[in-house]
Amino acid sequence: MSAFLTGVALFLVLNVAAGLLRVVRGPTQADRMVAAQLFGTSGVAILVLLAEAGGEAALRDTALVFAILAVVVSVAFVKRGWVRKLQSAPVEDPAEGGEGP
Amino acid sequence: MTSLDLYTVAGALIFALGLHAVLVRGHLFWKVLAINVMGTGIFLVLLAAPARSTPGVADPVPQAMVLTGIVVAVAATALALGVALRVTARTGAPFLPDPDDDREGGG
């Protein structure tokens, strides 16, 4: 059973590696951010499987952190990292202008 | 060749890749990224090599060093990104100013 669970974890790692192709080719920035969510969910699954296969209960705590992480990164992206297209959104946000001389 | 040897070799490769990128890339943000990657390569060697000598038993001293190193790397990254933003604000581009010309970017 342990070898089977580790094999499924290996399959999920290869799955994530295939999904990272979308980061390389994604046309928009949001397409690239989707891959972070992919890694969050798959990472939770991999860690839970490894926790059961190796008998290490501490890995489930790491899985909890993985689950929160995609939210943190995506919220940071939406709040701070979004660059509007110049032609489609001509209105600049005056509250967030670049400060400094 | 065990798995821990594999991670040691991967850490050395990652360190070499990061060092190459620090030297080659001119963009300041890639320099910060590359310094981060270099540090993680060192962490990988530092954790995988002592775990190989005593299999099954984790050595707590390298783990404490790596844990401290992660926190320090985050703080240093924040500082470096702030400095890079100031360089961009001064010179108009996220590159180090050329020391040969003193037309712009002087203090």
Added chain:
Amino acid sequence: MTLPPDFAGGWMVSLLDLAVAVLLVALAARLLHTRNLFEAIVLFIAYGLTLSLAWVQVGAPNIALAEAALGAGVTGALFLNTFQRLAERSREGSGMVDPEHGDRGPEAGP
């Protein structure tokens, strides 16, 4: 790849280690040599999460916890924040640099 007989988990674990190590090196090579800054940032976040998996395999789950929270989460948010500041700066400024394609061109070298 021959494993010592006392190595728990057998050959499947070593295959998993091989996949994680190859993915780490490939991610590092791609994120350090791409021309797109945003792609490099997202790949760095993915690199941090893969490194966390590597530390689980090395036998340090506490460091995997810290790496996932600090190395991937906080550092990724820092890079995203700086990316937006840089994009604002170059859009309102002289336009010397395109934030999507960071290098200035062939004359960027020394």
Added chain:
Amino acid sequence: MTLPPDLAGGWLVSLLDLGTGILVGVGAFFFLAGTVGLLRFPDLYCRLHALTKADTLGLGFITAGLVLQLPGWNAGLQLLLIWVLALSAAATVCHLLASASLQAGIRPVEGADEEGEGP
């Protein structure tokens, strides 16, 4: 669930192993479907749909399969908490990215309904 020693190793354990194998296999299939959708769908919104729904369902199957292997109810409760957290995380991320993309002017791909995919 701790089995009494006369039952351990009997037919119940092998039945639980079989259930774990089936559930984890189905979960891995849903992860594969999510990745195929991420790579093949034409649009950001379709990709978000495929990724968040299919992967979260796959994670639910995998945790349900692993609960059958656990010795006590403590760790099972933790696995349930992990799944609920991943569920809310996927919903939040999908909503945030989709609404931000709409506001930024990325239009969904038109014409998918004319091909007879929609109801």
